[in-house]
Amino acid sequence: MKFFIDTANLAEIEEAAALGIIDGVTTNPSLMAKEGIKGEANILQHYRDICKIVDGDVSAEVVATDFEGIVKEGEELAALADNIVVKVPMIKDGVKALSHFSKNGIATNCTLVFSAGQALLAAKAGATYVSPFIGRIDDVTWDGMDLINDIVEIYANYGFETQILAASIRNPLHITKCALLGADVVTCPLKAILGLLKHPLTDIGLAKFLADAKKSRP
Numbered sequence: 283m284k285f286f287i288d289t290a291n292l293a294e295i296e297e298a299a300a301l302g303i304i305d306g307v308t309t310n311p312s313l314m315a316k317e318g319i320k321g322e323a324n325i326l327q328h329y330r331d332i333c334k335i336v337d338g339d340v341s342a343e344v345v346a347t348d349f350e351g352i353v354k355e356g357e358e359l360a361a362l363a364d365n366i367v368v369k370v371p372m373i374k375d376g377v378k379a380l381s382h383f384s385k386n387g388i389a390t391n392c393t394l395v396f397s398a399g400q401a402l403l404a405a406k407a408g409a410t411y412v413s414p415f416i417g418r419i420d421d422v423t424w425d426g427m428d429l430i431n432d433i434v435e436i437y438a439n440y441g442f443e444t445q446i447l448a449a450s451i452r453n454p455l456h457i458t459k460c461a462l463l464g465a466d467v468v469t470c471p472l473k474a475i476l477g478l479l480k481h482p483l484t485d486i487g488l489a490k491f492l493a494d495a496k497k498s499r500p
Contacts, residue, residue: 283461286338286469288449290317290328294472295335301475306338308391308413308449308469310369311345326362333363341391341411341469343369352379360388367391367410372400377407384408391447398432405442411467416460417450426450427459434464454478 284305287298290313298304309332314320319328329342340363344355352375356368360383367389370376376392383390384407391411392404396419404412414433416426433446448460451470454477460468 283465284338284467285475286341286447286467287472287475288313288451288469289471290314290319290332292328292331292335295332298472298475299335303475304336304338305467306340306365306367306469307332307336308341308369308447310343310393326358329359329362329366333365336365338365339367339389339411340365341367341369341393343393344371347371347373347375349375349378349382352376353382356383356388356390369393369413370409372396372404377403380404380407380409384410393449396429398429398436401429401433401444401446402436405437405440405444409444411445411447413447413449413469415450416448416456417452419450420452426456427463430460430463430465454480 285303286306286308287295287304288308290309295307314325319325333340342359344352346352346355359368360366368383369391370379372392372394380390380392389410391413392409393413395401395412395414401412414429419426419429430448445466447467447469448465449469451468451474453474457468
């Protein structure tokens with residue numbers, strides 16, 4: 283399973299890249315705003331800066347909601363770097379744009395997916411990635427993992443090549459559950475990824491080893 287980091291913070295991206303386990307980055311206008319990145323020129327430059335840190339796919343999101351606008355923005359974003367993936371919302375004109383991009387060799391990430399039917403449409407339109415939002419589904423008392431399981435089964439039934447990119451990951455348990463169900467990618471904050479390192483028995487074992495090592499030295 284691939285690990286993407288979901289942020290616009292360059293320091294976090296550099297830290298994640300230094301771990302040697304990060305395969306890509308996803309970001310969006312909200313994450314850009316959180317880092318104080320404003321203005322089209324600054325946003326585009328920020329995407330370039332991210333692409334210099336990681337070799338893997340970097341999802342850059344359009345803000346247009348009409349077909350012509352999505353295509354125009356998407357083509358501009360795709361021209362920034364070879365590893366840019368155009369992030370397109372799951373709306374009617376978004377699906378139309380996914381098909382257009384697919385036919386023209388531009389990689390895409392269909393975002394804001396909350397149902398298996400939406401994921402099916404994205405795959406039919408040729409999306410490179412589909413992003414079901416696990417945490418947000420859990421927030422409304424549904425089970426986001428049920429959705430992952432349904433999409434995995436549908437894609438396997440018909441041999442779709444669209445990769446399942448589990449998004450809105452809130453904790454390390456989300457990551458391991460997605461891995462068990464067969465999601466191709468998870469995108470999450472660095473905190474959730476680092477959470478996979480933690481286990482009380484590891485801490486206890488390490489403390490004992492260090493204590494014993496100290497006793498054995500003169």
